[in-house]
Amino acid sequence: SQTIHQWPATLVQPVGSPLSLECTVEGTSNPNLYWYRQAAGRGLQLLFYSVGIGQISSEVPQNLSASRPQDRQFILSSKKLLLSDSGFYLCAWMGGSYNSPLHFGNGTRLTVT
Amino acid sequence: GENVEQHPSTLSVQEGDSAVIKCTYSDSASNYFPWYKQELGKGPQLIIDIRSNVGEKKDQRIAVTLNKTAKHFSLHITETQPEDSAVYFCAASGSNYQLIWGAGTKLIIKP
Numbered sequence: 001s002q003t004i005h006q007w008p009a010t011l012v013q014p015v016g017s018p019l020s021l022e023c024t025v026e027g028t029s030n031p032n033l034y035w036y037r038q039a040a041g042r043g044l045q046l047l048f049y050s051v052g053i054g055q056i057s058s059e060v061p062q063n064l065s066a067s068r069p070q071d072r073q074f075i076l077s078s079k080k081l082l083l084s085d086s087g088f089y090l091c092a093w094m095g096g097s098y099n100s101p102l103h104f105g106n107g108t109r110l111t112v113t
Numbered sequence: 114g115e116n117v118e119q120h121p122s123t124l125s126v127q128e129g130d131s132a133v134i135k136c137t138y139s140d141s142a143s144n145y146f147p148w149y150k151q152e153l154g155k156g157p158q159l160i161i162d163i164r165s166n167v168g169e170k171k172d173q174r175i176a177v178t179l180n181k182t183a184k185h186f187s188l189h190i191t192e193t194q195p196e197d198s199a200v201y202f203c204a205a206s207g208s209n210y211q212l213i214w215g216a217g218t219k220l221i222i223k224p
Contacts, residue, residue, distance in 0.1 A: 006156075032210045043216045044157070044202065051210060090156050099145035099164060099206055104156030 002027035006091045006105030013112055019064075019078040021108050023091030026072065031093040033074040034102070035066055038088040050074060086112045115140040115207050119215025127223050132193055134218045136203035137185045143213070145206035146179060146186045150199045151217075157202055161188070190220075198222045 006023045013019060025031050035047040046059045048066035056066050063082060067075045074091060091105040118137045126132045138146075144165035149157035163170045163177045163186065170177050174193075179186040186205075190197055200219050204212040 044214045046211065049209075049211065057209070092156075094210060098210065101147060101159050101162060102204075102212055103159070104149075107154075107156045109154070 002093075002103065004091060004093055004103055004105040006108060008108055009106065010109045011111070013081050013110065015083055015112055016080045019076070019081050019085070019110070021076040021089055021091075021110075023074045023076075023105060024072055025093045028072070028093070028095065030071060031095060033068060034092040034094070035074065035076050036090040036092065036104075038090060038107075040087070044090070048076070081112045083112050086110055115143075115205075115213045117203060117205050117213045117215045119203050119218060121218060122216065123219045123221070125221040125223060126193055128193055128195060130193055132188075132190045132197070132220055134188045134201055134203070134220070135185060136187070136205075136215050137183075138205040138213065139184070140205065140207060140213070141184065143205040143207065146177070147204050147212070148175075148177060148188050149202045149204070151202065152199045160201075193220075193222050195222050195224065 003026045032051050034049045036044045037047055050056050050068045053068055064078050089108045092102050094100050094102045116139050120135050147162035148160050150160045151157040161172050161175050161177050163179050174191045176189040200217045202217050203215040207213045
């Protein structure tokens with residue numbers, strides 16, 4: 001069966017520090033991968049998605065970036081965090097066909113201080 | 114642009130009663146409509162989905178109905194229980210393997 005791993009679960013970082021969040025998927029090949037952010041009590045904002053290695057589409061211009069160095073690995077990064085980067089970050093995967101379910105990881109709670 | 118409207122934003126029902134959450138989508142090309150349940154501090158979990166060639170789908174106490182003509186779909190939860198308390202999100206398929214999300218409904222089950 002397929003599983004998605006996301007870490008760390010919680011993170012407290014000072015303003016101006018770098019960020020690296022990692023997500024890996026097991027049990028499937030060539031998944032579509034997604035990074036979402038969720039502010040407290042709010043909806044889901046798509047940040048990045050990838051349909052293949054090295055292919056990244058950005059939905060929201062900001063100081064975050066994403067990379068997909070391997071088929072089932074998706075990384076979210078920042079060189080210098082802002083206070084506004086605080087939130088709940090969710091990685092998700094979808095099978096390669098249209099109308100496939102989206103499966104989420106358990107998220108990373110990021111607090112920028 | 115593509116959007117999904119979800120109502121109500123908060124729904125409070127007595128335990129044992131039914132709950133209904135409604136969504137309206139704008140893109141007539143959408144043909145896949147999932148519903149997710151998000152518990153506090155966790156990622157959203159798929160609870161039921163429906164494709165455009167089906168008008169209704171049921172899974173135990175949960176059902177989803179789809180009206181393609183009117184571009185709306187609804188989640189029905191019967192015999193609500195305390196563990197149904199959560200935030201529920203609807204979504205509609207968009208372009209480029211993306212989902213267009215509703216804003217969420219906080220469901221509160223009163224004992």
